[in-house]
Amino acid sequence: MDWLVANWAFVAQLTLTHLGIVIIPLIVGSVIAIAGARVVPTRWVPSTTAALGAVYAIPSLALFVTLPALIGTDFIGPTNVVIALSIYVVASMFFSARDAFNQVPTSTTTTATALGMSRLQLFLHVELPMAVPGLITGLRVVAASTVSMASIGAVVGVRNLGYLFVDGFQRRIPEEIITGIGAVFVIALVFDVGLWLVGRVLTPWRIRGDARV
């Protein structure tokens, strides 16, 4: 605890960087995955699923250092980490998003179409809200793993909470590493509870339904 008290400003600064490096991939990745789940034609779904499954198996450090050769970025720095994490979020959220949309009852979408909704209206006002519970479940899973995976970015020179692991190991300060693990945990927990709350707020009809039963 002494270490944390003496270095709290530094930890807070690393936490902020960490948040930024996690939030961008979560937003970008889920938007791409949700759009992809709706846009990719059914006959391409098996091949897309297989490709994303293979991408998901790639170790994060290997992906961080492969991207520079593919897209010409610097080997060191946050760009590759943000892009790589976004790719993982897409790979993971594509499955959750497809599941979530498949769970929307056909009767509901047929009714909406019969009421004269356009394809876009159907998506925005019926499918998306109805899929929120499934999407939130998927996001909670991927948020936790993204928060912990982002720390590996420290190996390629990103100053986030992972820096506490690298620095703490090199200088033999166990408290520093423990602080890092704790901070990653707290961020993951904040994301989890936050997403759960967002899910509750976005689906008020579910709360009313619970109350009636």
Next chain:
Amino acid sequence: MFDFAELAAWFADSTNWDGRYGLWFLLAEHLVLSLGAILLAAVVALPLGTLIGHTGKGEFAVIGLGSVSRAVPTMGLLFALVLLFGVEQRDLSLILALTAIAIPPLLAGTFSGISTIPWSIRDSATAQGMTGLQRIRHVELPLATPSIVGGFRIAFIHVVSTVVLAPLVGLGGLGFGIVQGLTVRNYAQVLASSLVIIATTVIGDQLLGWVQRRTGSRLVEHQTTEKS
């Protein structure tokens, strides 16, 4: 942009394949470490997961462990264990960290494979006069196999990615080329190593996926032949 001729030259140089820090040795080391830790984890997780799925007691613990473990930064866990046990014992720390990482997915795969078997099937096994052990051996484990293999698949992905970090604590494995290459700015070595890592994980994952589909389809075949 990266020079791909440089990469090809690196792969063509036989000195990069042979010796203690050559690709062959590092690949073998990587696989032995990963598979060893997964087997060690399986010894703990399979019986425990079977017991929890069979009795239905302790579901909460499995699900809780699953969500908590996702948020554990594997790098922090590895470094903390190495400092805790001392640098001389870092092999032990690595194996411990890898085993700890492999246990939650194996436990979840085994548990959920058994607990999602409909009660009608499990009750009819008991009604046939099967003892608890016979029901596990002849009904629950065979039906749970695809899910158990799925657990191995996730454990494999997590463990292999963590072994990549082993050179950071002075151990070997395929991550060596990445860590050394980044330090000395030999980006051909970095890229070549990461390509070998990617190939290894993707092939391993696809292999396990194939096993998973096969065990799954065998069950379906049995069902249809029984019906007709």
